[in-house]
Amino acid sequence: MSLAAESVDALNEDLSHAAKLASPWVSAENAVIAAVLSLMILLPLVDPLLQHLFHRSIQGAISIVQHLVLVVGMLGGAIAAREQRLLALSNVTETRFRGTQRKWITACTSAVSVVTVGFLAFASWQFVLTEREAGKVLAYGVPVWLVELLLPMGFVVIALRLFWYSSREWLPRSTCALLAVALAGAVCLFSHATHFVASALFVLAIASVLGVPALVSLGGAALVLFIGADQPIASIPVAHYALVINPVLPTLPLFTLAGYFLAEGNSPRRLIRVFYALFGQFRGGPAIVTVVVCAFFTSITGASGVTILALGGLLMPILSGARYSEKDSLGLMTGAGSLGLLLPPCLPLIVYAIVAKVPIESMFLGGILPALVMILATAVWGVFRSQASSAQSPFDLREARLALWDAKWELLMPVIAFVALFSGLLTTVQAAAVTTLYAFLTVTVVHRELRIFHDLPRVMSECGLLIGGVLLILGVSLGFTNYLVDAEVPANAVAWATFHIHSPFWFLLLLNLFLLIVGCLMEIYPAIVVEVPLLVPLGAAFGIDPIRLGIIFLANMELGYLTPPVGLNLLMSSYRFRKPVPEVLRATLPVIAVLSIGVLLITYVPALTILLPRWFGK
Secondary structure, three states, X not given: OOHHHHHHHHXXXXXXXXXXXXXXXXXXXXXXXXXXXXXXXXXXXXXXXXXHHHOOOOOOHHHHHHHHHHHHHHHHHHHHHHOOOOOEOOOHHHHHOOHHHHHHHHHHHHHHHHHHHHHHHHHHHHHHHHHXXXXXXXXXXXXXXXXXXXXXXXXXXXXXXXXXXXXXXXXHHHHHHHHHHHHHHHHHHHOOOOOXXXXXXXXXXXXXXXOOEHXXXXXXXXXXXXXXXXXXXXXXXHHHHHHHOOOOOOHHHHHHHHHHHHHHOOHHHHHHHHHHHHHOOOOOHHHHHHHHHHHHHHHHHOOHHHHHHHHHHHHHHHHHHOOOOHHHHHHHHHHHOOHHHHOOOOHHHHHHHHHHOOOHHXXXXXXXXXXXXXXXXXXXXXXXXXXXXXXXXXXXXXXXXHHHHHOHHHHHHXXXXXXXXXXXXXXXXXXXXXXXXXXXXXXXXXXXXXXXXXXXHHHHHHHHHHHHHHHHHHHHHHXXXXXXXXXXXXXXXXXXXXHHXXXXXXXXXXXXXXXXXXXXXXXXXXXXXXHHHHHHHHHHHOOOOHHHHHHHHHHHHHHHOOOOOOOHHHHHHHHHHOOOXXXXXXXXXXXXXXXXXXXXXXXXXXXXXHHHHHHHOO
């Protein structure tokens, strides 16, 4: 055996040994995030019970829950980096390059990511030092700065993992390290140069197109702008911290976790059985079932791509058996995956409410009728495309009753959430905790489909991964948008728009066109954080209610899931059904056209979005 071969074998053995050593750390991370999420469920419910029964309370319970969101965000972000699943604005490197080209491009873009996240860690450390001097206490004598220390620690772990996963080979990885050192040195040496901001933003733009995480794209832009304006970069973690301790933000991980609990059991099969029993006898019944089940499932999981992956294998045979063409089946399944984004308690509704500073309950109510419009439009298209001669199952009352009884716990979850939210007896966070506890008991006690110590850490880690990735983007993006506000960009945009556009009709039309472009280029969560602070003042200038504006925004983002290059549903369908992305896009074009009509109805019929909030809003 040659020396080179021996070296390779030795390296492989070392890597294998490192992987085995890393396994306990993976389990430990999963266990910690599971414990933190469990505390977030229990504290909002146990504290009022203690007050009512024993006239005692948990010191600082509300503040503790808010700071647990920071723990989930940073630990979930570290897990997302560990699994190489940090959300990105683009995936050009993965889709367009192969072999040696891809290897070296990844090494270079990883260097940009490592430097950016490293500077975010340094900025967070400056923030923690300032907070330490303030001497604030969280509860039971624990200083706040100890929890805030998770910010720099989390960013350091993410930076190290971005470096480690830059390549499986040592030469590209070493190149990444050297390039990262060179880039960091260039930033320190030339930060006051004339063209620093333009040059740095250009490098970031190229890296973003090539596929660096959105955390890097938006956080890097914020860093460059603050450095260029000679302002403290600690302003970014200040904004990040202010966001994650928002009083209503705990609802975001809690509602998402409730959806993940149901998604991991046999709830999808039970829901399909219910809706097939109810609608299977109609012409186009399988299409109606596909649309309704996908919308319901997306609303409770908050993740459109998860719907396609989880339900695709179950629904595609049903559509094929009803003699739908392969093209129509593929297009319907891909298009239906995003329909639940406007149905409560879907994650984007909560994120928009937090960023736009509107009540979450109002967003939930505002999304119901528009969601039904989009669902109905897609279902009608599915019925139209059905074969008139295809056999429909006769309605079976006994089967319908059995299916409804079997799925009663899943069907009750939206009812539980709505009663908890609108009864006035619980806060928003307590309502989210009740809903999550209900979902937990459904899958562990009622159906016994998830084992508490074996399955729950994995499921909660998956939820934490999603939430961590989203919160990282939201946190650094808020720093970016705060800079834009300080630079009076929204005010200037309002002045320009009101000077050149004189009709709300034309403003809304141009808004739709703009949002379609945004949906084509950006993932939904960075799009919300970057664009919403700019659009809300514009909407107010034209008399557009922020709830209505939010539903219009999210309806356009539904289309963004179906449009290249970012369109997540196109990529998920391509992966799930092993079809080229262009083929999936061609199959989905009719559904895109139908949903576009739905977006126009939502845009120009205000009653769809504001009627329910006015009737039932607090």
